[in-house]
Amino acid sequence: MISFLALLITGVEILISHPRFYWGEVGNSLTAPLFQIPIPSSRATVPTRYGYVLPDQNGWSRYLHFEAAWALVLGGLVYVAYGLWTRHFRKNLFPAPEDRTWRAFRSVIAKHLRLAPAEEADFSSYNVLQRLTYLLVIFVLFPLVIWTGLAMSSGLNAAIPWAVNSLGGRQSARTLHFFVSICLVLFLLAHVTMVALSGFRTRMREMITRSRAARQERT
C-alpha cells in the first residue's frame, strides 16, 4: 500500500515533466502526440497552454519510484508464492464451481443493481465479481504495469529487446503504463470504498489478524 502510493505520487511527478503521450517507438515535443493531458509541465521545452513551468521533482521521484517498485515486486512475489503454497488463490479467489455460470454472474450483478442488502455469506467470502476482479488485478494488471514499466528502462531495452518491441515501441509502452496505472488506481478507489462501506475497523482487523471473531458484533 505504501509502495503503491509512493509509485502513484512519484509517477504523477514524472508524468508532469512531459504530459504528452505517443504511440510507437519515438515521440517528442516536435512530433504530434496521441493525446496530451491538459496540465502545466515541469519543463519549459514542453508546449502547454500555460504560461508557467512547475518545479522539477524528477530526481527524487525517479529514485523513489524505482525503490518502491522493487519493494512492490519483491513483496508481490512473496505474496504470490504464499498464495500458491496455501492454495489461497484456488480456495478464495478462483470462482467456486457453482459460480462459474452466466446465471450466477447475472444474479450477483442484479443484486448490486437493486442495492440488495448484503447477506451473511458476503461477509466471510468474496462473490464471483470480486473474485474475478482480484484475479484480474493480481495476475493481469500488476504483471502488465511491471512489464510496461521495465519496457521503458534503457538498460533492459538492450538486454531484452522483445519486451519493448512486442508492445509496439517504448512510447507505446509508456502510454500503456499510464493506462494500466489508471486501472489500478480505479481498483484501489473501488476497493477502499467497499471496505469502508462494509465496516472499516472490522475489515482492517480481519485483514491484519485474519480473525473472524469480531463477526458477532454486527449480527
Added chain:
Amino acid sequence: MRKSSRRRFLTAGLAAAAGASGLGVAASLANRYGLIPPDGGGLYGPGESLTYAAQRLLARHSLAREFPRSMISKAPFANSISPLNDAFKHMQGSDFVEWRLSVDGMVARPASYSLADLKSFPLRSQITEVVCEEGWSYIAEWTGTPLSEVLKESGILPQAKYLVYFSIDPDWWESIDMVDARHPQSLLTWAMNDGDLPVAFGGPLRLRVPRQLGYKSVKFVNRLMVTNSAKGFVSAVDPKSPNYGYSWYAGI
C-alpha cells in the same frame, strides 16, 4: 502467551535475523564485486543498488537496440542548452579545428586529440535512440570514434573504476563505470545523420552512452579522466552537477 503463538514469534524472529544477516552478507559481496553504485547509500541506496546490480549481473554486455534507417526521426528534439562560453564561440568561428579532447588520470599514456586525430581511428556508425528521463525520445544515426578505442590507446591502468567526462561548459560532467566505458556502443560522436554533429545536439563532440538515459550523454566533451573513485563526480550527490539529485546510474 499461548504456546503456538510463542513458537510462531520465535520462528519469525529467527527468520528476520537470518534475513538481516543474509542482507549484510549480500551487501558486502556486492561491494566486493563492484555492484554498488557511487550513490548506493542513504534512503534510496537499496533500490538504486538493486537496479544497478541486477543490470550488471544479468546484462553486462548487452547491446542497445539499433534501428533500420527508415526509423530515423524526421523531427529529432535537441533539448535546450545553456548559453555557450567565449572559448566555445571562438573555436566555433574556426570550424573547431582547435578543439582538443584530452585523456588523463589513471592511464599509462595521457594524450590529447584534435577532431581530425579522432577521425583517424576506426569509425563506427549506429542508429540508436536518445531517451530522455522526462519520457520523450528520438532516433538518429550517430557516427564517431568508439570510446573504447581511444581509452585503449592510452592504456587504462588496472585499478581504474570510473570514467569522468567533462564538457567545455564549466561544471558539466558525468561519470560511468568501466563496463560502459569499454562498451562497444559508447561513442565519441562527431557526426549525425550524414552531417557534422550540430551544436544543438552537442557538436562538435558528444559522448553517447546509448544504454543509459540522455542526461549521461554529455555535450561538447573535451576531457576524459580515468579514476578509481567517482567522489566529487556523482551527479546525484554533488551539488555542482547540473543533474544534481538525479541518480548516477541511468540504465532505468
